[in-house]
């Protein structure tokens with residue numbers, strides 16, 4: 001039986017209208033009655049696992065980790081795979097689904113380098129075998145003001161970090177995405193300083209929520225969602241979750257991230273979801289849940305750290321207005 005995440009309890013009744021509260025509660029009870037939070041019943045899971053081994057090559061077997069399942073309805077697959085930010089394939093959200101087919105995701109090598117005792121170049125299969133694959137249902141919120149709820153498949157990045165043994169100089173982790181003009185039409189435009197680079201502080205990267213991700217909705221990642229391997233950092237704005245990663249580098253100084261270089265006043269290094277600190281162009285106080293928008297659909301209140309309050313300790317004593 002899947003259980004409600006502990007951190008979901010941080011939605012205080014005082015923060016939401018009685019109507020929303022009643023609806024959320026009703027929905028949760030309905031999901032319980034169906035057998036699971038998030039709409040995936042145990043029988044369905046068992047069935048999925050059973051044919052995951054044998055069926056289509058896209059299937060990816062994983063065991064649901066019930067500690068990381070949000071109670072919200074999952075975003076329809078169609079929406080999650082046709083409304084994407086992946087600038088290497090164009091800046092329009094409908095473009096990646098149309099143009100990312102040209103990305104060759106095998107063979108694929110990820111180079112682990114920098115301040116580690118055991119630098120290594122890993123092919124995708126070796127990387128995927130570093131730890132058991134888990135399914136986790138996470139919220140992901142874009143700084144543009146929309147959010148989704150997606151069943152991702154991967155494992156905590158900490159599994160990999162421990163194996164490569166960072167040196168005492170390793171204070172940050174930098175992620176670099178592929179930037180290949182021949183496969184990625186968007187890289188011909190200089191909207192960003194290619195390659196796409198993102199970064200985390202070491203303790204953020206070690207947090208169990210930081211997911212090295214290979215699949216979603218029971219299958220390997222569609223190219224437009226960052227195949228064959230990406231990060232998912234549910235307490236940070238979507239752009240921190242680099243797609244199609246080819247290099248993970250451990251550094252002593254703070255990585256220069258692509259979005260921070262492009263617009264330092266808009267995108268800071270930390271970029272934690274924070275309803276109290278607005279982006280210069282978009283309010284961060286509320287969000288539109290993709291797949292449920294309609295004329296009468298109310299926006300949802302955005303939660304501190306996107307509802308993942310367990311990360312708060314990483315930032316204690318930091319002024320989050322300054323370190324945005």
Ligand SMILES: Nc1nc2c(c(=O)[nH]1)N[C@H]1C(S)=C(S)[C@@H](COP(=O)(O)O)O[C@H]1N2
Pocket residue numbers: 080083084085086087088140141142143148177196224225226237238239240241242243244
């Ligand atoms: N390499 C790369 N990674 C990227 C992006 C990108 O343009 N290039 N966009 C980011 C942004 S802004 C968001 S919101 C998420 C979107 O992930 P999704 O398409 O799976 O929802 O990917 C992030 N990772």
Ligand SMILES: [Mo]
Pocket residue numbers: 085141142143144237238239
């Ligand atoms: Mo985003």
